[in-house]
Amino acid sequence: MRKWIVPLTIVCLITGFLLAFQLKALTDASSVNPMSQKNNNLISIIQNLEQEITGQENQVEKIRQELDTLQQNQQAPGKLNEMQEQLRDMRLWAGLTPVVGNGVIITVDDNKEGLKAKPNDDPNRYIVHYEHILSLVSELKRGGAEAISVNGQRLITTSEIRCVGNVILVNTTRIAPPFEIRAIGSPHNLAEMVTNGELEVMKATNYPISFQAENEVIIPAYKGELQFDLSQVAKED
Amino acid sequence: MWLLPLFGLIAGALVGSTISFQVPPIYVKYMSVALLASLDSVLGGIRSILDKHFDGAVLLSGFFANALLAALLAYLGDLLGVDLYYAAVFAFGVRLFQNLASIRHHILTKFRKRREELR
Numbered sequence: 001m002r003k004w005i006v007p008l009t010i011v012c013l014i015t016g017f018l019l020a021f022q023l024k025a026l027t028d029a030s031s032v033n034p035m036s037q038k039n040n041n042l043i044s045i046i047q048n049l050e051q052e053i054t055g056q057e058n059q060v061e062k063i064r065q066e067l068d069t070l071q072q073n074q075q076a077p078g079k080l081n082e083m084q085e086q087l088r089d090m091r092l093w094a095g096l097t098p099v100v101g102n103g104v105i106i107t108v109d110d111n112k113e114g115l116k117a118k119p120n121d122d123p124n125r126y127i128v129h130y131e132h133i134l135s136l137v138s139e140l141k142r143g144g145a146e147a148i149s150v151n152g153q154r155l156i157t158t159s160e161i162r163c164v165g166n167v168i169l170v171n172t173t174r175i176a177p178p179f180e181i182r183a184i185g186s187p188h189n190l191a192e193m194v195t196n197g198e199l200e201v202m203k204a205t206n207y208p209i210s211f212q213a214e215n216e217v218i219i220p221a222y223k224g225e226l227q228f229d230l231s232q233v234a235k236e237d
Numbered sequence: 238m239w240l241l242p243l244f245g246l247i248a249g250a251l252v253g254s255t256i257s258f259q260v261p262p263i264y265v266k267y268m269s270v271a272l273l274a275s276l277d278s279v280l281g282g283i284r285s286i287l288d289k290h291f292d293g294a295v296l297l298s299g300f301f302a303n304a305l306l307a308a309l310l311a312y313l314g315d316l317l318g319v320d321l322y323y324a325a326v327f328a329f330g331v332r333l334f335q336n337l338a339s340i341r342h343h344i345l346t347k348f349r350k351r352r353e354e355l356r
Contacts, residue, residue: 013245016248021268022269
C-alpha cells in the first residue's frame with residue numbers, strides 16, 4: 001500500500017463532505033433570505049395556532065355531542081320531551097348538527113390553464129375571488145338551500161366569506177382552491193339559480209367548474225363558537 | 238487502490254448531501270473559505286505525490302489547520318470590519334491554480350516521455 005493513500009482519502013472524504021454540504025446550504029440559502037425566514041417563523045406560528053383551533057373545535061363538537069346524547073337519554077316526563085324536540089330542531093336550524101340530504105355539490109377552481117396560456121396577463125383575471133364564492137352562496141340561499149358549506153366550513157348566520165390578502169376566510173378559517181360548495185336543497189331549484197347566475201359567468205370566463213346533483217350530500221356541523229353577548233330578546237309590543 | 242481517494246470524495250459528498258443538519262446562513266461564507274482551503278489541500282496532496290515528496294503528516298495538518306484558520310480569520314475579519322475573507326479566497330485561489338498547473342505539467346511531461354519511449 002502506497003503511503004499517500006490513507007491521508008489523501010481522509011482529506012478527500014472531508015472535502016467531498018464540505019463540498020456537498022456547502023452546495024446544499026447555498027441552494028437553500030438562495031431561497032432563504034432573512035425576510036422569508038421571518039415569514040417561515042410566522043407560518044409555523046400560524047400553523048400551530050390553526051392546529052390548536054382545530055383541536056379546540058373538535059373538543060367543542062365533542063362536548064356538544066355529549067350534551068346531545070345526555071339530553072336524549074334522559075327520559076323526562078311531560079313537557080320536557082317536547083322541549084327537547086324543539087331544541088333538536090333549533091340546533092338543526094342553527095347549523096350545529098351535521099346534516100345529510102338531497103342537494104348539489106359545486107366545485108370551482110382557479111383557471112390555471114388560462115394563466116399558463118397567457119403568463120403575462122393579470123393573474124387576478126384567472127383566480128377565484130371571494131366575490132365568486134359569495135355570489136354562488138347567495139344564489140344557493142336564494143334557491144332555497146337549507147344548509148351550505150364551503151370547503152367543509154358550515155355557513156351559519158354569523159359566517160363570513162372574506163378576502164384577506166391572497167386568501168379567503170370562511171368562519172375565520174383559511175380556505176384554498178379548489179373550492180367545493182355543498183348545499184342541501186331542491187337540486188332543481190338550486191341549479192336554476194346558479195346556472196343562470198354566477199356559475200354561468202364563471203363558465204363563460206373559462207374557470208374550471210363542476211355542478212353535481214346528489215342524493216346524499218353530507219354537510220358538517222359548525223364547529224366554531226357562538227357569541228351572543230350583546231343581543232337580547234327584544235320585547236314585542 | 239489509487240481510486241480510494243476518489244471513492245472517499247464521493248462518499249463524503251453523499252454523506253454531506255443526505256445529512257439534514259444545516260449551518261445557519263450567516264456562516265455559509267466561512268464554510269466556503271474552509272471548503273476552498275480543503276480543495277487546495279487535495280490538489281496540493283496530489284501535486285506532492287507527483288513531485289515525490291509526499292508527507293502524510295504535512296498534508297493532514299495543513300488540511301485541518303488551513304481550513305480552520307481560514308474560516309476563523311474570515312470570521313475575525315468580519316468582527317473587525319476588515320474583509321479578510323477576500324484575502325483567504327485570493328490566497329487559496331492562487332494556490333489552487335498553481336497546484337493545478339503543476340499537476341498538469343507533471344501529467345504532460347509523463348505523457349510525452351511515454352510517447353518518446355514508444356517511438
